[in-house]
Amino acid sequence: MVGAAIAYGLARAGARVRVLDEGDTAFRAARGNFGLTWVQTKGLGNQPYFELTRNSVDGWADFASDLHEASGVDLAFRRNGGLIICVGEEEAEKRKRFIGNFKQQAGHDNYDCDFIDRNALQDLFPNAELGPEVTGASFSPMDGHVNPLFLLRAMSDGLQKYKGSFHAGHAVQEIRKTGNGFEVNTGSQIFSAEKVVIAAGLGTGHLAQMIGLDVPVRPQRGQILVTDRTEPVFPYPMSGLRQTDEGTVMIGATREDVGFDTGTTVTGYAGMTRRAVATFPMLAQLRLVRGWGALRVLTPDGGPVYVESEACPGAFVATCHSGVTLAAMHAKLLPRWVLEDRKPTELQTFGPERFHVQPAA
Numbered sequence: 101m102v103g104a105a106i107a108y109g110l111a112r113a114g115a116r117v118r119v120l121d122e123g124d125t126a127f128r129a130a131r132g133n134f135g136l137t138w139v140q141t142k143g144l145g146n147q148p149y150f151e152l153t154r155n156s157v158d159g160w161a162d163f164a165s166d167l168h169e170a171s172g173v174d175l176a177f178r179r180n181g182g183l184i185i186c187v188g189e190e191e192a193e194k195r196k197r198f199i200g201n202f203k204q205q206a207g208h209d210n211y212d213c214d215f216i217d218r219n220a221l222q223d224l225f226p227n228a229e230l231g232p233e234v235t236g237a238s239f240s241p242m243d244g245h246v247n248p249l250f251l252l253r254a255m256s257d258g259l260q261k262y263k264g265s266f267h268a269g270h271a272v273q274e275i276r277k278t279g280n281g282f283e284v285n286t287g288s289q290i291f292s293a294e295k296v297v298i299a300a301g302l303g304t305g306h307l308a309q310m311i312g313l314d315v316p317v318r319p320q321r322g323q324i325l326v327t328d329r330t331e332p333v334f335p336y337p338m339s340g341l342r343q344t345d346e347g348t349v350m351i352g353a354t355r356e357d358v359g360f361d362t363g364t365t366v367t368g369y370a371g372m373t374r375r376a377v378a379t380f381p382m383l384a385q386l387r388l389v390r391g392w393g394a395l396r397v398l399t400p401d402g403g404p405v406y407v408e409s410e411a412c413p414g415a416f417v418a419t420c421h422s423g424v425t426l427a428a429m430h431a432k433l434l435p436r437w438v439l440e441d442r443k444p445t446e447l448q449t450f451g452p453e454r455f456h457v458q459p460a461a
């Protein structure tokens with residue numbers, strides 16, 4: 101997801117780009133995510149991260165329309181606001197405090213998010229009655245959602261339209277600095293390039309060491325469920341519940357530290373469905389048709405890492421937790437940095453040195 105966005109942006113800017121991708125057996129959060137373009141929970145305690153996220157989502161409509169033009173794929177991007185629904189008084193109080201703290205950090209005008217009570221919330225869902233325990237929700241017009249698989253497909257088609265190429269089944273095994281660039285060995289082939297961007301999700305840490313950087317990333321599993329198609333009943337995406345353009349309802353997602361295990365569990369599914377039915381009891385009438393587990397890519401503080409290697413100038417690393425949300429920014433800012441050799445000010449605070457880790461020898 102991250103590499104595809106950067107590659108698309110680079111090719112669109114006129115660079116000659118090759119994407120080397122491990123293939124279908126790789127861990128791919130890009131194929132298992134929830135599809136939110138989400139701002140309201142991103143960056144409390146980290147104002148630059150909030151601004152980066154908000155700016156990315158502000159640019160999402162243009163990004164989606166550019167991609168549509170380049171690829172012919174309609175991403176079903178909608179930005180009419182998103183909700184985090186509270187069940188019980190304690191959750192409501194916690195959410196109100198969160199909003200208050202965020203407004204204090206970001207400024208009341210910048211953090212566009214408010215708590216709405218149960219009655220106002222019910223008015224937003226005329227076709228779905230709230231469960232009796234629902235107390236209200238935070239609502240932010242900053243949030244939206246998109247079809248993440250269409251996004252991937254559009255970025256890949258867009259890359260090829262701008263003469264970039266995509267090489268599946270090429271797991272990078274070695275990156276070597278040469279006199280005027282890099283050689284990248286995938287076992288079956290060696291590719292040469294003036295510059296290299298490592299954006300390999302959970303494979304990033306291993307590859308980053310080859311250019312003298314220590315970028316710690318770890319997996320966190322999220323399980324997701326999908327229902328049968330139904331009438332449009334949920335006009336707004338919610339954290340953990342969204343109706344897709346096709347009519348299915350996605351229910352998610354767990355947060356589990358289980359290492360590199362993409363399996364699914366009855367306990368995980370039961371917890372998600374219990375919560376969903378407590379929010380909207382009508383969901384109990386729908387049939388579940390699909391479910392999966394996928395691994396998030398997390399740094400120690402959950403924030404993104406954007407860095408150019410000092411040991412190997414011209415080699416970059418990009419990784420983040422919200423690759424869908426940040427895709428518009430990745431396609432715009434990262435290519436500018438790679439091509440112009442000047443780190444954009446918006447990205448200055450996102451180096452891995454904040455984890456107090458020394459570069460590898």
Ligand SMILES: Cc1cc2nc3c(=O)[nH]c(=O)nc-3n(C[C@H](O)[C@H](O)[C@H](O)COP(=O)(O)OP(=O)(O)OC[C@H]3O[C@@H](n4cnc5c(N)ncnc54)[C@H](O)[C@@H]3O)c2cc1C
Pocket residue numbers: 101102103104120121122123126127128129130131132133134135136137138270271272273299300301302303304307321322323324352353394395396397419420421422423424425426
């Ligand atoms: C359950 C769940 C829900 C999520 N919901 C959202 C959401 O609503 N909104 C949002 O913004 N984000 C969401 N995310 C996060 C989002 O999916 C990720 O941020 C994004 O996919 C990360 O992109 P990535 O390219 O870093 O990693 P991935 O998507 O995991 O891709 C990594 C790529 O690197 C390749 N690779 C790895 N090693 C090598 C190698 N040695 N050589 C060549 N290629 C290699 C793999 O083939 C793969 O294609 C969610 C994630 C999960 C798991």
